[in-house]
Amino acid sequence: MTDTLAPRGTQSSSRRIVTEIPGPESQKLHARRVATVSAGVSATFPIYVDHAHDALVVDVDGNQFIDFTGGIGVMTVGHTNEALVQAVTEQVSKVTHTLFAVAGYEPYIAVCELLAKHTPGTFAKKSVLVNSGAEAVENAVKIARKHTGRTEIAVLYHGYHGRTNLTASMNYNMHPYGTGFGPLAGSVHHAPNSSPFHDGLTGAQAAERTITHLEKRVGASQIACLFVEPIQGEGGFIVPAEGYLGALVDWCRANGIVYVSDEVQSGMARTGAYFASEHFGIEPDLVTSAKGIGGGMPIAAVTGRAEIMDASHPGGLGGTFGGNPVSSAAVVAVFNEVEKRNLLGEAKRVGATLMPLLLDLQKKHPVIGDVRGIGAMLALEFVDPATGKPAADVTKAVQTHALHKGVLILTAGTFGNVLRFLPPVVITDDQLREAVAVMDDALSSL
Numbered sequence: 001m002t003d004t005l006a007p008r009g010t011q012s013s014s015r016r017i018v019t020e021i022p023g024p025e026s027q028k029l030h031a032r033r034v035a036t037v038s039a040g041v042s043a044t045f046p047i048y049v050d051h052a053h054d055a056l057v058v059d060v061d062g063n064q065f066i067d068f069t070g071g072i073g074v075m076t077v078g079h080t081n082e083a084l085v086q087a088v089t090e091q092v093s094k095v096t097h098t099l100f101a102v103a104g105y106e107p108y109i110a111v112c113e114l115l116a117k118h119t120p121g122t123f124a125k126k127s128v129l130v131n132s133g134a135e136a137v138e139n140a141v142k143i144a145r146k147h148t149g150r151t152e153i154a155v156l157y158h159g160y161h162g163r164t165n166l167t168a169s170m171n172y173n174m175h176p177y178g179t180g181f182g183p184l185a186g187s188v189h190h191a192p193n194s195s196p197f198h199d200g201l202t203g204a205q206a207a208e209r210t211i212t213h214l215e216k217r218v219g220a221s222q223i224a225c226l227f228v229e230p231i232q233g234e235g236g237f238i239v240p241a242e243g244y245l246g247a248l249v250d251w252c253r254a255n256g257i258v259y260v261s262d263e264v265q266s267g268m269a270r271t272g273a274y275f276a277s278e279h280f281g282i283e284p285d286l287v288t289s290a291k292g293i294g295g296g297m298p299i300a301a302v303t304g305r306a307e308i309m310d311a312s313h314p315g316g317l318g319g320t321f322g323g324n325p326v327s328s329a330a331v332v333a334v335f336n337e338v339e340k341r342n343l344l345g346e347a348k349r350v351g352a353t354l355m356p357l358l359l360d361l362q363k364k365h366p367v368i369g370d371v372r373g374i375g376a377m378l379a380l381e382f383v384d385p386a387t388g389k390p391a392a393d394v395t396k397a398v399q400t401h402a403l404h405k406g407v408l409i410l411t412a413g414t415f416g417n418v419l420r421f422l423p424p425v426v427i428t429d430d431q432l433r434e435a436v437a438v439m440d441d442a443l444s445s446l
């Protein structure tokens with residue numbers, strides 16, 4: 001690593017708390033924030049970040065945290081990855097913007113080639129690049145509607161797809177995404193999902209329930225697209241029962257419905273595969289990606305069957321910043337890093353280290369109802385052992401305890417009773433063990 005790229009002062013490979021949390025500098029920034037940043041933007045943690053490297057984040061007071069959040073699953077390659085920093089730096093000094101639809105540039109095309117190669121399925125694929133996961137979902141809807149000539153959109157219970165008007169309409173949780181923001185978009189239909197821990201159904205039974213719901217409530221011939229997160233992210237890392245996704249894909253194909261895998265959270269090496277759909281042996285018609293593909297630079301994509309992606313007339317898709325050269329250069333660097341540093345293997349290693357530790361934790365603490373996930377996308381669900389009810393208070397208490405001990409962990413789940421782990425896959429085994437020990441302490445102290 002060259003000096004100019006060296007992250008300033010990650011002091012050791014471990015956590016290091018040197019002030020109260022939040023420290024005085026974070027408190028000052030928070031006061032400025034409250035005065036000027038919209039109250040509509042929430043703050044999970046009261047700290048403000050100065051710099052970060054790999055799986056460590058350092059706040060403005062010099063407190064160093066092990067990062068189990070990865071900026072909600074974005075920093076898969078690690079913070080300030082050297083190759084990414086270099087690619088972005090080089091691109092910034094070459095050209096930062098032309099608007100691809102006005103005058104094109106190579107990195108945009110390179111990203112589309114990489115996505116065609118690494119999304120599931122060997123058929124001819126094309127992509128459009130946009131700025132955010134929500135924008136990718138919006139565009140996938142447009143493309144599917146144009147391709148099918150149909151209007152209706154199907155989504156699953158406990159799903160999450162974004163914060164724009166249409167995507168907020170596609171989320172399961174009305175609060176906080178939709179409350180008071182109506183009218184929300186019409187033509188969106190929510191159907192039961194598969195969640196083995198909660199419904200006890202086989203994949204075939206759950207698929208029959210989903211399909212029957214959509215056939216009765218909407219009619220297969222009316223549906224343009226079905227959106228499915230292969231592992232539901234915000235919903236609490238819900239891994240569907242075996243055979244569920246395959247049955248949905250078959251049903252979509254038989255009925256001319258475009259099957260969209262929303263891989264914004266589960267995609268790009270997170271689960272030990274480029275895209276989580278691979279674990280379920282499915283080939284979606286379209287895949288939406290964002291977060292991890294840019295390694296921290298804003299970019300997102302819709303990728304899929306060439307004949308579907310070409311449905312739009314010229315000028316129907318796009319936007320000023322979509323596939324920005326700097327963000328595109330970042331994506332190319334991320335794909336290179338995944339290959340060069342075997343990050344699919346690293347994601348599997350994270351799972352292989354973390355899963356047994358979490359299962360041990362479950363044996364010790366009966367409030368952990370379920371341990372689930374794939375690769376570096378794992379979660380704990382907390383359930384009151386006496387009543388079987390979601391234990392959101394325990395979840396929150398562990399999160400808060402961990403923050404004060406130097407570990408950043410996110411919650412998830414419709415009922416807020418899931419702790420989800422989305423660390424950079426370059427996190428070390430020691431850091432994983434340390435973070436689990438902190439959760440163990442937290443649970444023992446409750």
Ligand code: PLZ
Pocket residue numbers: 072131132133134135137160161162163229233234262263264265266290291
């Ligand atoms: N689809 C599956 O997980 C974003 C939301 C963070 P954007 N999830 C994190 C927050 O509170 O806003 C997400 C996702 C799935 C779509 C999106 C939306 O991606 O890049 O946040 O628009």
